[in-house]
Amino acid sequence: MERRKERIDRGIKVRAGDVFALCSWREMLYLLAPRLIPVLGFLLLPLVLDNYWQKVLLSVAAFALLAISWDILAQSGMVSLGQALFFGLGAYCSGVLTHTFGCPPLLALPAAALLGGLLSTLCLLPVLRLRGVYFSMVTLIIPLMLVRVIEATKIFGGTEGLSGIAPLPSKWVELYLIVGALLAALFGFRRLLDSDYGLVLKAIKDNDRSVINAGINIYWFKAQALFIASSLAALTGAYMTHVYMFVGMPVFALDYSILPIAAAVVGGPGTLAGATVGAVILVPLSEVLRGIGGLRIVFYGLFLVVFIVALPEGIFHYIQRKYHQVERWVEVQ
Amino acid sequence: MAAGALLALKALNKNFGGILAINDLSFELAEGELLGLIGPNGSGKTTAVNLITGFVKPSSGAVVYRDRDITGMPPYAIVRLGISRTFQMVKPFYQLPAYKNMIIPLYSPRVKQMTGGRYGDRDAVALDLLEEVGFERDAQVAYKSAAVLPQGYLKRLELAKAIALKPDVIILDELFSGLSLAEVASIVPIIERLRLEGKSIIMIEHRLKELFRIADRVVVLNFGQKIAEGRAQEVMASDAVKKAYLGVEA
Numbered sequence: 001m002e003r004r005k006e007r008i009d010r011g012i013k014v015r016a017g018d019v020f021a022l023c024s025w026r027e028m029l030y031l032l033a034p035r036l037i038p039v040l041g042f043l044l045l046p047l048v049l050d051n052y053w054q055k056v057l058l059s060v061a062a063f064a065l066l067a068i069s070w071d072i073l074a075q076s077g078m079v080s081l082g083q084a085l086f087f088g089l090g091a092y093c094s095g096v097l098t099h100t101f102g103c104p105p106l107l108a109l110p111a112a113a114l115l116g117g118l119l120s121t122l123c124l125l126p127v128l129r130l131r132g133v134y135f136s137m138v139t140l141i142i143p144l145m146l147v148r149v150i151e152a153t154k155i156f157g158g159t160e161g162l163s164g165i166a167p168l169p170s171k172w173v174e175l176y177l178i179v180g181a182l183l184a185a186l187f188g189f190r191r192l193l194d195s196d197y198g199l200v201l202k203a204i205k206d207n208d209r210s211v212i213n214a215g216i217n218i219y220w221f222k223a224q225a226l227f228i229a230s231s232l233a234a235l236t237g238a239y240m241t242h243v244y245m246f247v248g249m250p251v252f253a254l255d256y257s258i259l260p261i262a263a264a265v266v267g268g269p270g271t272l273a274g275a276t277v278g279a280v281i282l283v284p285l286s287e288v289l290r291g292i293g294g295l296r297i298v299f300y301g302l303f304l305v306v307f308i309v310a311l312p313e314g315i316f317h318y319i320q321r322k323y324h325q326v327e328r329w330v331e332v333q
Numbered sequence: 334m335a336a337g338a339l340l341a342l343k344a345l346n347k348n349f350g351g352i353l354a355i356n357d358l359s360f361e362l363a364e365g366e367l368l369g370l371i372g373p374n375g376s377g378k379t380t381a382v383n384l385i386t387g388f389v390k391p392s393s394g395a396v397v398y399r400d401r402d403i404t405g406m407p408p409y410a411i412v413r414l415g416i417s418r419t420f421q422m423v424k425p426f427y428q429l430p431a432y433k434n435m436i437i438p439l440y441s442p443r444v445k446q447m448t449g450g451r452y453g454d455r456d457a458v459a460l461d462l463l464e465e466v467g468f469e470r471d472a473q474v475a476y477k478s479a480a481v482l483p484q485g486y487l488k489r490l491e492l493a494k495a496i497a498l499k500p501d502v503i504i505l506d507e508l509f510s511g512l513s514l515a516e517v518a519s520i521v522p523i524i525e526r527l528r529l530e531g532k533s534i535i536m537i538e539h540r541l542k543e544l545f546r547i548a549d550r551v552v553v554l555n556f557g558q559k560i561a562e563g564r565a566q567e568v569m570a571s572d573a574v575k576k577a578y579l580g581v582e583a
């Protein structure tokens with residue numbers, strides 16, 4: 001006897017898909033809950049957590065931003081293995097602006113985001129024509145190269161880095177700044193990618209010749225997507241500079257490239273929410289595992305493998321499907 | 334070059350490694366004309382289109398459009414001048430509904446330029462265009478995901494994407510291949526209407542019978558060379574064409 005899984009939209013999803021959603025509180029709650037849970041969660045958590053877990057939350061938000069940045073690029077057909085490039089350039093921009101030019105941190109942050117984004121885009125502009133793994137390879141190499149450049153030329157403090165960088169005004173500004181940036185990026189860029197502009201970006205990933213054939217200069221659009229994504233990652237880097245009050249060669253470390261990809265893949269690529277879910281799971285998990293010492297990385301790796309084998313679509317897609325649809329087995333004649 | 338030619342290929346050559354894919358090819362397309370481009374498999378028809386539209390750069394020779402040399406221009410810039418094409422292999426965005434597929438061409442700078450800077454409501458324009466090429470509005474076909482559409486509709490979608498760019502020259506690369514007689518019969522009126530609107534059309538076709546009914550003139554290629562040019566009946570009567578198609582000494 002053969003069976004097939006049938007998926008049917010829940011009644012409430014169909015009812016809530018139109019203006020009729022306004023008829024009842026239940027339908028409105030059905031639509032609002034998936035949006036309210038992350039918003040309220042991120043806004044209220046800093047108030048209930050202790051100092052240590054507040055730092056973890058901060059780290060979650062930072063990696064979620066990096067993962068969102070990765071996902072924006074991936075949706076535009078550019079698989080980046082070098083989020084550390086964007087992160088590091090942002091970090092150094094903010095560090096130099098504050099340390100050398102005495103810029104106040106709250107001004108240095110947006111300036112470093114734009115400047116870091118611009119530098120990253122210029123760095124990768126010559127290789128925008130490369131597709132697939134060739135583009136990825138270049139993004140992997142450039143941050144490793146920049147580390148050696150800083151080491152060899154001793155610019156920006158060389159191997160010592162720049163320390164004593166002005167911190168953000170208070171702990172609460174620090175926390176709510178990154179949480180606010182995360183929520184704004186999550187909902188803002190999701191909206192952008194659902195617009196006609198976002199459709200063009202996704203189409204470039206799908207079939208770039210077809211987009212060229214519409215008279216659209218895909219390299220110009222790719223450069224824009226690159227600027228958007230790298231500015232976001234640069235903002236995160238700049239922010240971390242002020243949290244650590246230090247910027248040095250570790251900002252180009254491989255961690256900042258790999259962890260965001262793991263978060264996006266575990267959470268479910270293609271939706272920025274998936275990237276956030278991934279970061280919310282992976283970063284605290286890594287903290288919890290810290291207790292078991294040396295085998296931490298082994299368990300972490302095992303967890304990743306199990307997840308990718310069991311849920312290749314990603315957690316977010318799975319939850320989304322369960323939320324909107326009922327599933328049942330039906331017999332096939 | 335004769336006066337009135339809209340698009341002219343001048344002594345085009347293209348090498349792929351050691352293979353001469355296009356060999357000293359010259360032909361012209363007059364304003365409002367429907368030109369058929371035929372030839373056996375591998376004779377260089379699609380390469381000729383790729384050379385016109387800039388997807389492939391010629392080794393030598395020139396493509397002239399409205400007295401302007403467009404050789405070597407990037408493909409998106411050539412589209413903006415008003416030359417649009419369909420692809421032989423349809424490649425829609427499968428996860429999107431059919432009408433959302435139209436958003437990409439409707440986002441084009443060409444459309445903006447032709448409508449005086451106003452895009453309008455892209456979804457509504459998309460639905461109108463799809464109805465023009467035979468997506469019945471009542472049956473809601475345009476709202477269906479491209480993944481579930483049959484080949485006939487995918488070909489129409491490809492045509493609609495080319496028309497959406499408001500082109501002056503439309504190049505149709507094997508639009509009829511893989512379609513049933515009935516489907517071809519329903520697309521022919523759409524092409525006739527495009528001609529009435531004054532568009533110039535180049536059609537690459539293997540379905541010669543259907544092509545000859547609507548084409549003003551045909552150019553026959555074999556091994557990248559033009560072996561005949563003229564009215565359909567005259568061309569098919571020529572010895573070189575018979576030999577290319579049937580492979581016999583006439």
